[in-house]
Amino acid sequence: MTSSNTQPAPPNPYLVLGAAIVLPASGHVILGVPVRGLQFLFFMVILAWVTAKVAPPDASFIGRHAGGFLIYALSILDAYKLARIRHALWVHKAAPDSDNSQGGIAPHT
Template sequence: MSPQLILLSAILLPGSGQVWNGQPFRGLIFVFFILLFGALTLVTAAPETSLVGKLSGGLFIWALSIPEAYRTARLRQALRLQTAPRP
């Protein structure tokens, strides 16, 4: 799968980029921490905090997972191209 499609997948659904990269456990770990930190900031945020502020912990982890999935996909693609038989 192309790195661009994996990037799009990671943007739309947290953890799916890692799953497409063949790392389902890593994707599950990202989803777990997105939910954990999202819930933690939701509970600890002040009542007048905006929804984005209340979910900022989960959004931060999600934002970290996106470039990680893309970078891994690009590395995997480069390795495939290097090991591909040449005519």
């Protein structure tokens, strides 16, 4: 007999990581939190614009837009971390209760 409160498996964390690397905010969209992804995109654009105005003229493209690249990297880490947490919680809930599987030994209280 199956339990009625089983939840579907969350997206694979590596899929979320790959999507977040290829297209900013897509990892958050896959996870179902598109507003969080849009917030990261907004700050990515704003900080890229600010660092482009502040950076010296002889700086490289990455140097001129370093603020945007910083937020981009943080958004990748955030999406992957959220995916890993959701996956670990799902695995933990799906595992059978192993507290009483110690051969009759009561757990320490």
